[in-house]
Structure formats: structure tokens, C-alpha cells
Amino acid sequence: MFKxxxxxxxxxxxxxxxxxxxxxxxxxAPANKKAEEAVERKVKALLGVNSKLYRNxxxxxxxxxxxxxxxxASSHSRLLYYQRFLEILxxxxxxxxxxxxxxxxxxxxxxxxPLYPGVxxxxxxxxxxxxxxxxxxxxxxxxxxxxxxxxxxxxTFDAFVTSEEIGADKPDYRNFELVLNKLxxxxxxxxxxxxxxxxxxxxxxxxxxxxxxxxxxxxxKIGEGKYMPDFxxxxxxxxxxxxxxxxx
Amino acid sequence: xxxxxxxTKIIYLYKKITSIASSNIREKQLLYEIHKSKLFKFGLFxxxxxxxxxxxxxxxxxxxxxxxxxxxxxxINPWQAHLNAGxxxxxxxxxxxxxxxxxxxxxxxxxxxxxxxxxxxxxxGFGITTLIFDYGILLGIIxxxxxxxxxxxxxxxxxxxxxxxxxxxxxxxxxxxxxxLIYGLSLLQKEKTHLAGIxxxxxxxxxxxxxxxxxxxxxxxxxxxxxxNKLNIxxxxxxxxxxxxxxPFIKSNSFQLMVLKNSETEKLFSVFISYxxxxxxxxxxxxxxxxxxxxxxxxxxxxxxxxxxxxxxxFSLLLFLPPSPGWFAWIMPFLVYYQLxxxxxxxxxxxxxxxxxxxxxxxxxxxADISFINIPTELPLQxxxxxxxxxLKSILFTGLQATGLIVCARMYLFGIVRNNYYRGFGDKLAIxxxxxxxxxxxxxxxxxxxxFGPRSISFLEVSDYKKSKNHNYLQASKSLLNPNSYNLSRxxxxxxxxxxxxxxxxxxxxxxxxIESYDFIFINGIHSLTIKRLRQRLDLKIxxxxxxxxxxxxxxxxxxxxxxAFISKSEKKEFNNYQESQFKYSDLSFKISPVxxxxxxxxxxxxxxxxxxxxxxxxxxxxEELIHSxxxxxxxxxxxxxxSFSDDVYLCIEGEATKEDINQIANILIPNLEDLLICNPLxxxxxxxxxxxxxxxxxxxxLYKASSSKNYV
Numbered sequence: 006m007f008k009x010x011x012x013x014x015x016x017x018x019x020x021x022x023x024x025x026x027x028x029x030x031x032x033x034a035p036a037n038k039k040a041e042e043a044v045e046r047k048v049k050a051l052l053g054v055n056s057k058l059y060r061n062x063x064x065x066x067x068x069x070x071x072x073x074x075x076x077x078a079s080s081h082s083r084l085l086y087y088q089r090f091l092e093i094l095x096x097x098x099x100x101x102x103x104x105x106x107x108x109x110x111x112x113x114x115x116x117x118x119p120l121y122p123g124v125x126x127x128x129x130x131x132x133x134x135x136x137x138x139x140x141x142x143x144x145x146x147x148x149x150x151x152x153x154x155x156x157x158x159x160x161t162f163d164a165f166v167t168s169e170e171i172g173a174d175k176p177d178y179r180n181f182e183l184v185l186n187k188l189x190x191x192x193x194x195x196x197x198x199x200x201x202x203x204x205x206x207x208x209x210x211x212x213x214x215x216x217x218x219x220x221x222x223x224x225x226k227i228g229e230g231k232y233m234p235d236f237x238x239x240x241x242x243x244x245x246x247x248x249x250x251x252x253x
Numbered sequence: 254x255x256x257x258x259x260x261t262k263i264i265y266l267y268k269k270i271t272s273i274a275s276s277n278i279r280e281k282q283l284l285y286e287i288h289k290s291k292l293f294k295f296g297l298f299x300x301x302x303x304x305x306x307x308x309x310x311x312x313x314x315x316x317x318x319x320x321x322x323x324x325x326x327x328x329i330n331p332w333q334a335h336l337n338a339g340x341x342x343x344x345x346x347x348x349x350x351x352x353x354x355x356x357x358x359x360x361x362x363x364x365x366x367x368x369x370x371x372x373x374x375x376x377x378g379f380g381i382t383t384l385i386f387d388y389g390i391l392l393g394i395i396x397x398x399x400x401x402x403x404x405x406x407x408x409x410x411x412x413x414x415x416x417x418x419x420x421x422x423x424x425x426x427x428x429x430x431x432x433x434l435i436y437g438l439s440l441l442q443k444e445k446t447h448l449a450g451i452x453x454x455x456x457x458x459x460x461x462x463x464x465x466x467x468x469x470x471x472x473x474x475x476x477x478x479x480x481x482n483k484l485n486i487x488x489x490x491x492x493x494x495x496x497x498x499x500x501p502f503i504k505s506n507s508f509q510l511m512v513l514k515n516s517e518t519e520k521l522f523s524v525f526i527s528y529x530x531x532x533x534x535x536x537x538x539x540x541x542x543x544x545x546x547x548x549x550x551x552x553x554x555x556x557x558x559x560x561x562x563x564x565x566x567x568f569s570l571l572l573f574l575p576p577s578p579g580w581f582a583w584i585m586p587f588l589v590y591y592q593l594x595x596x597x598x599x600x601x602x603x604x605x606x607x608x609x610x611x612x613x614x615x616x617x618x619x620x621a622d623i624s625f626i627n628i629p630t631e632l633p634l635q636x637x638x639x640x641x642x643x644x645l646k647s648i649l650f651t652g653l654q655a656t657g658l659i660v661c662a663r664m665y666l667f668g669i670v671r672n673n674y675y676r677g678f679g680d681k682l683a684i685x686x687x688x689x690x691x692x693x694x695x696x697x698x699x700x701x702x703x704x705f706g707p708r709s710i711s712f713l714e715v716s717d718y719k720k721s722k723n724h725n726y727l728q729a730s731k732s733l734l735n736p737n738s739y740n741l742s743r744x745x746x747x748x749x750x751x752x753x754x755x756x757x758x759x760x761x762x763x764x765x766x767x768i769e770s771y772d773f774i775f776i777n778g779i780h781s782l783t784i785k786r787l788r789q790r791l792d793l794k795i796x797x798x799x800x801x802x803x804x805x806x807x808x809x810x811x812x813x814x815x816x817x818a819f820i821s822k823s824e825k826k827e828f829n830n831y832q833e834s835q836f837k838y839s840d841l842s843f844k845i846s847p848v849x850x851x852x853x854x855x856x857x858x859x860x861x862x863x864x865x866x867x868x869x870x871x872x873x874x875x876x877e878e879l880i881h882s883x884x885x886x887x888x889x890x891x892x893x894x895x896x897s898f899s900d901d902v903y904l905c906i907e908g909e910a911t912k913e914d915i916n917q918i919a920n921i922l923i924p925n926l927e928d929l930l931i932c933n934p935l936x937x938x939x940x941x942x943x944x945x946x947x948x949x950x951x952x953x954x955x956l957y958k959a960s961s962s963k964n965y966v
Contacts, residue, residue, distance in 0.1 A: 035281075105911070112886050112914055119282055147888070155885035 006239040007247040010227060014216060014235040016251040017195055021137035021163075021188050023181070023210065025200030026149060029220050030156070031118045040114035044087075047109050051102060054094065066090040076177075078169035081144045083107045111148060115155045123241030128161055130245060134252050139164035139184050141198075143174045143205070164188045175202075176209030185213055199244075203228025218244070283403055284395060292407035299412075300387070300421055304380030307621035309424020310631035315344040316426060317376055320352070320359050332507035346515035350459040350498050351429055358382045383420050386432040393435035394586055394593075397442060397560065401593050409589045415607050416585055418578075418614065422621050425579025430460035435586050438563075441470070442556060446483040450490020457491070458498040461512075462583070465541070465570060466563045467491070472548050473559040524573045537573040544569045547665070555928040560590050561668035568661050572654055578614040588660070595667045602663040606656035613649045681711075681752045682955065683774040683790055684948075687782040687835045688797030697944050698775050703935035704945065711751050711771045715778025717761050718744045734828045736780045745787045748776060752790060773952075782835040792955050795948065796839035798832075800846035803862070841951055842869040843944055848907060865907040866940045868947060872902040875922060875950055882918040883910065883943075906943060915942035922946070923953045 027033045041063075048054045054062075066089035074080035087106040091099050131138050139162055142149050146167040153159050164187035168174045171183060181198075185191060196215040200206025207217045207228055219227060219234035227237045238244040287293055322338040323331030331352055335344060345352065362378030365371070391410055395401070410416060419425050437452030453470070456463040474484045502508040525533040548554065548562045564587025571580055592603060615634050622631040629637065635646075686698055702710055718740045747757045751770045759766045781787070782794050836842055844867040870876060876893070883889040889908030910918075915936040920926055929949075936942045 104909075108887070108909075108911060109913065111888075112917060115886055116917055122282065122286060151885045151888060154881060157881070 006221070006237075007243040008227075008237045009235070010219075010233055010237055011235040016216065016236075016248065018134075018252050019136055019197040019216070020194040021139060021185075021190055022131055022197045022199060023139045023141050023184055023215065025175075025198075025202065025206050026140055026142040026152065027144070028201040028222060029199060029206075030124050030158075031120050032222060033118075036114045036118035039117040040110045043113035044106050044110050047106060051105075052094070052096065058094075062093050063090050066093055076174040077172060078143060078145045078167060078174065080174075083110045111151065115152065118152070118155075120156055121241055123245060127241050127245045128158070130249075131252075132161070136252070137163045137188050137190070139166070139188055141166045141175065141180050141184050141209075143168045145169045175205035176212070178209065178212035181209055181213040181215070201225065203232035203234065207232055207234045283401070284392075287395075287403045287407065290403060290407055292404065292412055296407065296411035296417075299417055300384055303417070303421035303621070304377060304384065306624050307422065308376050308624070308631075309422060309621040310619040312376065312379060312424040312426075313622065313631070315341060316355070316424075317359070317379060319345040320355065320379070321363065321375065323352075324360060324363055330502065330505055330507065332502070332511045333505060336507045336511070342511055343515065344511070346512050347426070347460055348458045348499060348512065349502060350455050351426065354386075354429055354459070355379060355382050355426065380421070383426060383428050386428045387416070387420055389432040390428065390435050390586055393432065393439050394589055396439035397435070397556075397590060398593060405593055406589070409592045410585070413585070413589075413607075414611055415581065418611060419582045419585075423578050423614065423618055424621060425582060427460060427579050427582040430456045430463045431582055431586060433459065434463055434466060434583075438470075438560065441480070441487070444480065444483070446480070446487040447490050450487045451494045453487075454491040454494025455498065458495050462570070462580075465566055468545050469548060469559070469563045469566050472545070473554050473562075476551070476554045520574050520577070523575055537570060540569040540573050541566065555925070557590075557594055558668035560587055561664050563587055564591065565661055565664060565668075568657065568664075572657050572661070578610075578618045581610065588664075591664050591667060595663075602660050606653070606660050609649060609652045609656055613646075613653050616649070617646060681754070681770065681772060681774050682792050682952065683748060683752055683776065684793045684795065684952070685776045685781045685787070685791040686795045686797060687779060687839070688832070689779055689799065695777065697937065697941050698777055700935070700937055700941070700945065701773070701775070701948075704930050704949065705773060706931035708769070709771050710773045710775055711768050713744065713747060713751070713768070713774065713776045715739055715741075715744065715776065715781050717759055734779065736783045736831060739780060741780060741784050741787065744776070744781075745784065745790070748774060748787060748790055780831065780835075782838050783831060788838055793841065793948075793951055794839045796836045796842040798836070798842065798844040800844065802847055803845065803864075839869075840871065841947065843867065843947075845940065864940055865905060866943055868904045868906065869901050870904070870947065870951075872900055874902075874954070876902050876904060878922055879918070879947070879950070880904070882921055883908075886917060887911075887914045906940070909939060910942055912936035912938050912942055915946050919946055919949065922950050924957075926953075929953055929956075 024030060045056055045059050048059050049056065063086065067086050070082070070085045070089055071080045074085075079085060084103060084107040087110075088098075088100075088103045090106075091097070091103055096102070128138060140149075140153070144167060146169045149167050150159070150165075153162075153165075164184050166180055166184045166187065168177070168180055171177060171179045173179065175181075185194075185196070190196065192214050196210075196213060197218060198206060198210030198215040199218045199220060200210070201220045201222060203219060207219060208231070210217050217234040217236070219237045221227060221237050221239045228234055238247070318340055319331065319335050322335040322340050326334040326337065328334035328337075332345065336342070358378035358381050359375050360378070362374030362376065365374040391406075394406065394410060398406070420428050433452045433456035437449045437456060440446075440452060441449035453463075453467070457467075471484075471488075474480050474487065480487075521537055522535050524536045526536065527533055544562070544565050548558075551558070554562070564584050567580075567583040567587070571577075571584065574580070588603065617633050617635055619633060620631050622629070635641065699712070720738055720740055747759075747768075750757050751768065751774050754770045756767055756769045759768060776787075776791070782791070782796065788794060845864050846867060848863040848865050880891050880893065883891055883906065887908060887910045889906060889910060891907070892905040894903040894905075912935070915938075916934070919936070923929065929952075937945055
């Protein structure tokens with residue numbers, strides 16, 4: 006599926022295409038679910054904490070960390086979630102356990118996070134057409150770099166920006182300005198933004214005047230009103246087939 | 254909104270169904286690709302078209318009639334009800350499980366037919382049941398295959414004219430036992446032995462001929478270190494399931510008459526060579542036993558050969574039985590598995606067989622009645638067109654059996670090649686580990702038994718070959734650091750004997766110890782790479798070094814003061830020369846160093862300092878994939894040093910890797926890992942695990958290189 010949502014927007018060959026990472030290049034939810042289940046099993050084996058207690062306490066620790074840090078990269082840190090989780094349960098500063106749980110989470114997560122079909126083909130295609138490609142993503146740089154390395158994309162992008170560099174998550178405009186800066190482009194250039202989240206990716210990309218593409222996964226809805234993207238698509242093969250004419 | 258709710262339910266149902274095929278997200282993504290494929294939709298369309306518009310002759314006169322009779326009389330013994338109604342004795346030679354699974358949808362259709370005074374819905378229900386299990390077989394094959402081309406899978410199975418012919422035109426219902434068999438095998442592979450046994454029990458219960466697969470499964474389990482200890486549970490599950498599903502009707506005369514004593518059983522002895530004087534050689538049991546023997550004589554069987562061997566077992570039945578079109582459904586999943594694993598052989602070996610099979614059966618077997626054409630298409634084409642050429646029939650039959658034999662041969666040869674993926678040496682793999690190794694590190698090599706399984710490694714210790722028990726009275730040398738203190742020629746001789754598959758006797762402290770020859774031989778200790786003849790027999794030479802700063806942590810003072818202490822500077826120099834030469838001869842070397850040497854200098858008591866691992870290995874081998882995985886999966890720090898003139902690469906690895914990390918990376922780096930290791934291998938944590946991993950990649954590469962250099966076909 007590839008749909009034009011904004012009838013006023015026409016496509017021209019872009020100077021750069023910016024991609025979000027999580028849930029855009031790969032499906033986030035199943036990997037996250039598997040990873041959380043693996044941690045849950047480990048917590049039960051290591052600490053004897055049952056599933057219900059684990060889930061409730063983990064949700065509480067996540068909420069507290071998010072409230073404490075606001076919309077920053079560290080607010081997504083699993084290490085902080087697990088550290089707080091252990092503290093709430095009265096285990097105090099069990100640093101090794103927190104690190105172990107974090108490692109279990111990301112190891113399982115990556116093992117269960119295959120790239121969407123067509124991503125590599127699209128990136129290769131854009132590079133072959135001398136179009137700059139970049140990543141703008143939330144979360145800490147270390148784990149996002151590990152993800153891209155795992156996907157064998159560590160040398161694919163021309164620029165890489167995480168919200169850790171700015172100190173604020175998307176849709177903060179500084180994320181997008183920084184990526185333009187790294188690419189050596191300005192708002193006057195023709196920029197495309199590909200992401201799944203209407204709130205963070207679509208709104209954020211509009212701050213640099215980008216043409217926005219929402220990746221629709223499963224039953225997700227296309228953004229409406231001010232969150233409305235210019236285009237929406239459900240898989241990267243359709244995306245590539247529909248942009249080929251404009252790029253050529 | 255209503256549409257959205259329904260859509261959500263459909264997506265939920267879809268996810269539930271796909272989770273049957275796979276719990277792995279990557280596999281689910283591939284399954285999603287299959288469902289989206291035009292080939293899948295095409296195959297589904299053909300099936301639905303045939304279900305709606307065609308009624309296979311045998312379904313009309315046998316199966317639907319049988320279920321109809323049982324429903325009309327509301328009897329719990331359908332065989333008795335069928336015979337009471339004057340039905341054909343050959344109508345349903347299957348077990349109760351077959352009847353139970355076909356009953357719900359057919360009954361629903363039957364009720365609708367009664368209500369609307371039609372004769373369509375019962376057969377739709379029957380056809381849809383076949384479709385469900387047909388799709389189930391596809392999912393089962395997907396579960397068995399790890400990497401596959403979705404296009405090839407759909408061409409080979411889902412769009413296969415043979416499958417469509419058997420289940421939807423000819424109308425056989427062997428789809429159910431085959432589904433249970435395939436799904437049971439996939440569960441067995443995933444080590445869910447209880448469930449696998451239940452599925453196999455259901456397969457045999459629904460069609461007794463599925464029993465032919467059991468001896469092959471038995472051999473596989475006996476030969477498989479991973480699954481051997483689950484043999485009892487598996488067979489107990491099969492027996493209990495079969496017993497409970499067959500028990501209720503075992504004493505029923507009608508069941509005995511229609512199922513246990515059916516004429517199909519007689520076919521087993523219908524092909525024979527007459528030796529005169531009323532002596533016959535029955536070909537089917539002979540060939541079946543021969544195929545069992547061919548599998549039995551293999552020391553190790555991997556999944557590919559195992560599945561192919563079951564297919565061959567069924568093939569041997571089919572080739573020496575009078576033609577029975579539906580029975581070819583038994584071999585199809587195995588043939589598809591073979592086709593997908595051996596893409597090169599696909600067209601040449603199987604297409605002639607499929608072509609002749611279809612030609613023969615369209616001509617001489619019953620078909621289906623097409624509802625919108627007024628021609629008796631359910632008749633064999635030979636009867637429909639009124640020609641009777643027995644010579645043509647025999648020629649086609651000969652062609653069918655000949656092409657079938659060729660497919661069998663190709664399958665067997667391919668299975669042997671794949672089976673030898675890690676068995677190329679034919680003889681033993683010898684690994685020498687040298688260096689001044691403390692016991693703490695020495696345990697790593699012992700821990701390989703936790704990966705390869707017990708009774709898989711013969712261990713030889715250089716220290717067991719001391720020339721004198723009391724080092725104070727050594728004649729050749731004053732120190733145990735000197736190679737002359739060891740009987741290295743005896744060690745070499747023992748290595749060659751073990752490598753030849755012979756056991757050896759060692760005399761240690763006046764007690765005799767027998768060392769059996771296993772698949773791997775590990776020689777461990779200082780000077781295990783010192784002499785040339787010993788090195789020549791070693792397939793992998795490893796050198797181990799501990800940073801001098803760590804001596805206090807790894808070697809006890811007793812050791813240092815005693816046998817392993819240097820007596821003079823010249824002796825130390827000599828020993829260092831030996832070490833250097835061994836390092837030079839090594840294919841792979843490890844050095845353990847402290848991360849921060851300053852901490853060691855404070856002389857505070859630190860039990861185990863933080864360590865880093867230096868590795869020297871061949872350049873251009875697998876170090877890039879290793880680095881990639883260690884950084885992305887474990888977040889480790891790695892320095893790489895490689896000069897453009899060097900054949901070696903040096904890695905410095907720092908960080909903590911857990912055994913789960915190591916296991917995951919091993920699965921990425923080593924192809925067909927399950928063929929090499931036992932079920933649930935126990936990896937070590939930290940740098941010990943890393944050493945295990947790196948050695949194992951080298952071993953797998955050696956085994957693969959040897960197998961790929963041999964020409965088996």
C-alpha cells in the first residue's frame with residue numbers, strides 16, 4: 006500500500022532521506038515483547054520474583070524514570086528501568102544484576118528484530134542515486150549504534166543523530182536541524198522523512214519542511230489533522246516502487 | 254467500526270495461526286511473505302475452485318457415504334453403522350482419529366444440506382477439512398526448514414500439481430496422517446518429545462502405514478546425542494496415544510473388517526520374485542529393510558538425512574507396491590524438503606517423475622465430477638476416451654518406477670553429502686593446546702565435553718607422560734619445563750593410535766587407565782606442539798599464554814617453587830625459546846592479560862582481576878563477523894590489529910559476555926550448529942566462553958573444509 010494523503014504535496018527527487026529506526030526499519034513490538042519475556046524469566050530464576058510482581062514493579066519503575074527524566078534519551082534506558090526495579094523491590098544497588106538484565110533484554114531484542122523486507126534494497130537504491138540517507142532516532146546512542154551494527158547497517162548512513170546528542174526526544178526540532186547540519190544541507194533542500202510515529206516523526210520533520218512518509222504497521226492508523234503525513238505506505242517494496250519514477 | 258473490529262479479529266486469528274508455524278519472529282516474517290505471495294493465492298484459489306466445483310469420485314462413493322451413514326444412524330461406531338446401511342467394505346480403511354477430524358465440518362455441511370435440501374455443503378465441509386490439513390503440512394514443512402526460499406517452497410508444495418491432484422482431484426485423505434507426521438517431526442526437532450510422540454501416535458492411529466516411519470525415527474534418536482535420552486518419553490507418548498485412540502473399537506468386528514483386515518494390507522506382499530517350488534521373495538520388505546540398514550550403518554545422522562531417509566523409506570514402499578495414487582502424498586513433504594535443501598537437483602531429478610506420475614494416474618485412476626460440465630470426468634481418462642493399451646500402461650508404469658528410483662538415489666546421495674557437513678574427516682580431529690596453562694584455564698578444554706557431549710573427546714595430558722615420577726631424580730633434565738622430561742614420542746604414538754580409532758592404555762602412578770578413541774582428541778600441556786611429528790597429526794594447533802603479571806593469580810606458589818620453577822637463567826631462556834617456537838607454529842593463540850595492570854601493582858589482594866583477551870588468528874576468516882556480533886549483541890570493546898603484510902589478525906577483546914550471548918553468537922557464526930553440538934550445550938561465561946566460541950568456529954571450519962573437499966556424489 007502506498008497512499009498520497011496530502012493532495013497538495015508533489016514528489017521530486019530528494020536531496021536526502023531521513024529515517025527513524027524503531028518500528029520503521031524493523032517491527033519493534035514483537036522484539037520488545039520477546040525481550041521483556043526473557044527478562045521476566047531471568048528475574049524469576051535469579052531473584053524468585055513472580056510474573057505479576059515483576060510486571061507491576063517494572064511498569065512502576067518505567068513510569069518513575071520517565072517522569073523523572075522527561076522526554077530524553079535516558080528516559081528509555083532499560084538499565085535505569087531495571088536499576089529502579091531492583092530498588093523498588095528492596096534489592097538495593099545490585100549493579101551486576103541490573104547490567105545482566107539489560108544485556109538479556111537487548112540480546113533477546115536484537116535476536117528477534119529482523120529488518121522489514123525491502124529495507125536494504127531501498128537503502129542501496131537511494132545510495133546508488135546519490136541521495137543522502139540519515140537516521141534520526143530517540144534513545145541512547147550506544148544501543149542505537151549496536152542495533153544498526155547488528156543490522157549490518159553501520160556503514161550505510163551519511164549521518165546519524167540520536168536524541169541523546171540533543172538532550173531531548175523527537176519531535177524536538179533540534180534533532181532534525183542537527184541532522185541537516187551533519188549532512189551539510191539546509192531547510193531549502195528537498196528532504197524526505199520516513200517514520201512510523203505521527204507525533205514524533207511527522208511533526209518533527211515538518212520543522213525542517215520535509216516531505217513526510219508514515220510507515221503503517223499492522224493496524225496502526227494514519228495520522229490525522231496536524232499529525233497527517235504527506236504520504237503513507239505499508240511496506241518498503243511498495244514505497245520503492247512508487248518513488249522510483251520521481252527519483253529517476 | 255464494525256469492520257475494524259472484525260479486521261482486528263482476523264489479524265488476531267492470523268497471528269495465532271502463524272504462531273503455530275513458528276514462534277520465531279524472523280520465521281513469522283517469512284511466513285507473512287508467503288501469505289502475501291501471488292503463488293500462495295494462486296494455489297489457494299485452485300484448491301477452493303476444486304472444492305466448490307469438483308467432487309472426487311472416491312469421496313462420493315466412499316468417504317462421504319461413510320460419514321453420511323454414521324450421521325444418519327447417530328452411531329458412535331461409524332464402521333458398524335456403515336456396514337448396517339449396506340455400505341462398501343472398502344469405504345473407510347482409516348482409524349477413528351481420521352473420522353473424528355473429518356467429522357465436524359462435514360457434519361455442519363450435512364446439517365445445512367438437510368436444512369436446505371441440497372447435496373453440496375457436506376462435501377464442502379469435507380474439502381475444507383482437507384484444505385486445513387494441507388495448509389498444516391505447509392506450516393509443518395516451514396517449521397522444519399530454517400532457511401528457505403518462499404517462492405521455491407510454494408512452487409514445490411503449494412502449487413504442486415501432484416499435491417493438488419492427490420487431495421482435490423483424486424480425493425485421497427492421507428493429508429491428515431501426513432500432517433500429524435510432519436508436525437510431529439518438527440516438534441521432535443524442537444525437542445518437544447511428548448508432543449511429538451502424541452502427534453506420531455495420532456498419525457499411526459489415523460493411518461497405520463505411518464508406522465513405516467517409526468524405525469527411521471528410532472535410528473535417528475539412538476544416533477542423536479541431543480535426543481537420545483528422550484527416547485523413552487517419545488515412544489511412550491506414541492504408544493499411549495495410539496493405544497487410547499484405537500482401543501475403543503479394537504474389538505468391533507466392523508472395525509476389524511474395514512480397517513485392520515482391509516485389502517490394502519494384502520498389497521504389501523503382492524510384489525515378489527518367484528523362486529519356484531512355491532517360494533517367493535517379497536520385494537517390499539526386502540527393500541524396506543535394506544533402506545533401514547543403509548541408515549542404521551551411519552554413525553551420525555543429521556536432520557536432513559533423517560528426513561530424507563523417512564522419505565526414502567516411504568518411497569521404497571511405493572516403488573514395490575501396485576500403484577496407489579494417494580500414497581504418494583506420504584513422500585511429498587520429504588521430497589519438497591529435499592528439493593528445497595538441494596536446489597541444484599530440483600528440476601532434473603523430480604520433474605520427469607512428477608510428469609509421469611500425473612500422466613499415469615490421470616489415465617488410469619479415478620478423478621472428480623465437475624459440477625458445470627456434463628461429462629463423466631470422474632472416470633479415468635483411459636475409460637473416458639475408450640482406449641485400452643496395456644503396453645502403454647506398462648511403459649508408463651515402468652517410467653514412473655524408474656524415475657522414482659532415480660529420485661531416491663539422488664535424495665540418498667544428497668542426504669549423505671549433507672550428513673557429512675561436519676563429518677568430512679572420516680577419522681578423528683586432533684587439537685593440540687600448548688603453553689604454560691594453569692588448571693583454571695585448563696578447565697575450558699574439559700568444558701568442551703559440555704558442548705560435544707560425553708564420550709566425544711579423548712583427552713591426553715602432556716603431564717601424564719613425565720619420564721620420572723619424582724622430578725628430583727630426573728636423568729634427562731632437571732626441570733619439568735624441559736621437553737626432555739617428557740616421553741613425547743610415547744605421546745605421539747598414543748595420538749596416532751587414538752586417531753586410528755584404537756584405544757590406549759596409560760600407566761599413571763602405578764594405575765592403568767584406558768583412554769577410548771572418540772571423535773575429538775585434545776592434547777593439552779606444555780610442549781604439545783614442540784615436536785614435528787606430533788604437530789603433523791594435529792589439525793588445529795592452539796597456543797595459550799598468561800600475562801606474567803597474572804602469575805600470582807593463576808599459579809600457586811607451591812607449583813612455582815616445585816617442579817615448574819626455573820633452575821637457572823639459561824633454562825629460563827631455553828624454555829622461552831620453546832614457547833616462542835610453539836607460538837610460531839600455532840594456528841590460533843590466546844593471551845589473557847589484566848585490563849589494568851596498575852591495580853595489580855598495589856599488591857592488594859584481588860581474587861580475580863578484570864581480564865582482557867588477546868587472540869591471534871588467521872586473517873580473512875571470521876573475525877569481522879565475530880567483532881560485529883560481539884559489539885552489537887554484547888556491547889564489548891574490541892581492538893583489531895592487522896597489517897597488510899600479515900596473514901594473521903590480532904584482536905583485543907574486553908568486556909563481559911554471558912553464556913547466553915556466546916550461545917547466540919555461535920548460532921550466528923556456525924552454520925548447522927545443531928549438527929555439531931549436543932542438545933542444550935553448556936557454554937561458559939566471560940572470556941572462557943569466548944575462547945570456547947573461537948575454538949569451536951575453527952573446529953567447524955576444519956570439519957566443513959574437509960567435507961567439502963570430498964566428492965560424495
